[in-house]
Amino acid sequence: MVTIDAERFRDSFETYSAIGATEQGGLHRLALTDADRKARDRFVADLREIGLDVRIDAIGNVFARRDGTNADAAPVLIGSHLDTQPRGGRFDGQLGVLAALETLRTLEEEDIETERPIEIVDWTNEEGSRFQHAMLGSAVFVGELGLETALAMTDADGTRLGDALERIGYDGEHPVRSHDHHAYLELHVEQGPKLAEHGASVGVVDGVFxxxxxxxxxxxxxxxxxxxxxxxxxxxxxxxxxxxxxxxxxxxxxxxxxxxxxxxxxxxxxxxxxxxxxxxxxxxxxxxxxxxxxxxxxxxxxxxxxxxxxxxxxxxxxxxxxxSVTEFAPELREAVGDAAATLDVAHERVVSGAGHDAKYLSRIMPAGMVFVPSVGGTTHNEAEFTEWDDCVAGANVYANAALSLAGDV
Ligand SMILES: [Zn+2]
Incomplete structure (x- = not known):
């Protein structure tokens, strides 16, 4: 088992929450704007600081890889998205990326080897607010949406997505999908009130409506x-x-x-x-x-x-x-449930009412999610809130589930 550094996790949450911060305590960080570029730059710098090679694909998804002991093994993919809704909250998307970053920092710091490589990702334009296709980066990744079609999409001002990517320097040279992955695991806020109402810190997500x-x-x-x-x-x-x-x-x-x-x-x-x-x-x-x-x-x-x-x-x-209904892979639900049980974190099974990148990913690899509570179910709103203890509990469950999927050596 591993334990994340709760203070470091909090520090990075505060650092990223300052990028595109609104006066009411939310985040306004629309995809491929200057605020999104700053968050991406911070993310790339953080990944390089722990010695990881960063690669950007042709739709601007940001990846980095931590090697495993078996170079031939398919990597475990972890992450979420850094873009937000207009005047959105600080937890939607960002918390999942930072839980994945904290997972890698913890493995590095504790010198833990895994059999499989672990790759981290920040997906482009998940919110579908500026460019109106939700979960766009992962849609291109799984082949749901063609790369050229996506690059040609325009925002309300007529700016092409491809031009917006180029302007912020995230028109990457890597192919959108160059290799297979073993599994995808994403942490996200529930965006509904059930976990908070039931006093559970973690949701083991069975699937999506x-x-x-x-x-x-x-x-x-x-x-x-x-x-x-x-x-x-x-x-x-x-x-x-x-x-x-x-x-x-x-x-x-x-x-x-x-x-x-x-x-x-x-x-x-x-x-x-x-x-x-x-x-x-x-x-x-x-x-x-x-x-x-x-x-x-x-x-x-x-x-x-x-x-x-x-x-x-x-x-x-x-x-x-x-x-149709998405059912997440049993082995991922089990990995999340086992981690929560071992860590003695109050958890329950939930089904997501909202779409997520994990929904698209589940089409091409076993995928799963960890939810943390959203107080009052408030989301896409500056008042979005998750108790910090639940964020930490969720990140610990997430890190250990990712570790078990990657094979603790
Ligand atoms: Zn989200």
């Missing part, structure tokens, strides 16, 4: 807001309002974990004194069970049909994106 995105369009008829009596209307917004409240009530009737969100809504002709003839809204459906996601989507259609009948309107419903 299945997600389906739907788009509903309601068709009605325009009329005058004055002379047209209520019973004679075909009001698209009244239909939508009716349907949305039923859609938000669906999860309770389906399962304990299902969630539905209507996050965007638009009406036409968008005029104060016209009965609207068109309403469009999105529905995000998630659950740890793909069958529940399917049932929820069917129930959404049924609620729409019923609301249209009440308001004498019609609807269309399209699936615009979906991803």
């Amino acid at each position: 299945g997600i389906r995105w739907l788009e509903a369009t309601i068709h009605g008829e325009t009329d005058h807001a004055g002379p047209t009596p209520m019973h004679a209307r075909h009001d698209a917004v009244a239909t939508a309002a009716d349907a949305v409240s039923e859609i938000n009530a669906l999860p309770n009737r389906l399962s304990t974990d299902a969630v539905t969100t209507v996050g965007r809504i638009r009406a036409e002709p968008d005029s104060i004194n016209v009965v609207p003839d068109r309403a469009e809204f999105t529905i995000d459906v998630r659950s740890a069970d793909d069958d529940v996601v399917q049932t929820a989507a069917e129930r959404v259609a049924a609620e729409l049909a019923a609301a249209c009948e009440r308001h004498r309107t019609t609807y269309e419903l399209d699936t615009v994106w979906e991803t």
Whole structure:
């Protein structure tokens, strides 16, 4: 077993938290901006300081390798992301990168040899905020997204991602994926309230929710807001309002974990004194069970049909994106659970409601995650907070799980 240096871990957390710091105690460090470059530069300098060779790939993912005793063995990959949401928190992503860095520092300091090499990574543009593809660096790494397509993406100002990478000096020369890895392990904040509510310091992550995105369009008829009596209307917004409240009530009737969100809504002709003839809204459906996601989507259609009948309107419903439930590898769940048990850290199994780089990585290698609690579930918010004792407990579980995967010699 190894024990991380909690004080050093805290120091590096404070150092990185100063890069892109906001007045309200959060972080504003959008991908490939000057703040992201400063955080990356600090990361590269820290890796070189412990004697590691750093390599940057063509999409700007930063890697470094600590050799194992068996040069032919596939490395264990550890890490997360340093970019943040606009006025985001200090823990999302950054804590995982720093737990991985602290793991390598601890192994170096204690002269611990592993059979397999261990590689650390900072993934590019995980948040998908500046360039709108979440988990972009890992998506290119696993082949979900083509390199050229990714480099050609533009931000809201029309800046190409490839140009942004070049500007900050992170248009690396290494191929995006040059060799196989044994496994990927990522520490992250839960971003939900369960662990904190249950008093657990660590979550052993079983997998990631299945997600389906739907788009509903309601068709009605325009009329005058004055002379047209209520019973004679075909009001698209009244239909939508009716349907949305039923859609938000669906999860309770389906399962304990299902969630539905209507996050965007638009009406036409968008005029104060016209009965609207068109309403469009999105529905995000998630659950740890793909069958529940399917049932929820069917129930959404049924609620729409019923609301249209009440308001004498019609609807269309399209699936615009979906991803099935991700199950993390049993051997990684076991490594994390064993480390938590050995260290006597209060832990429980959880399923992630949010996507993470580990979700993409699990397509090409065994992947797993360690969660630490998010107080109140607050995230993508400057007030995001994790008790420091839980950060340390999580980092210790993480370091020991990584060590067991790499093979303590
Ligand atoms: Zn994150």
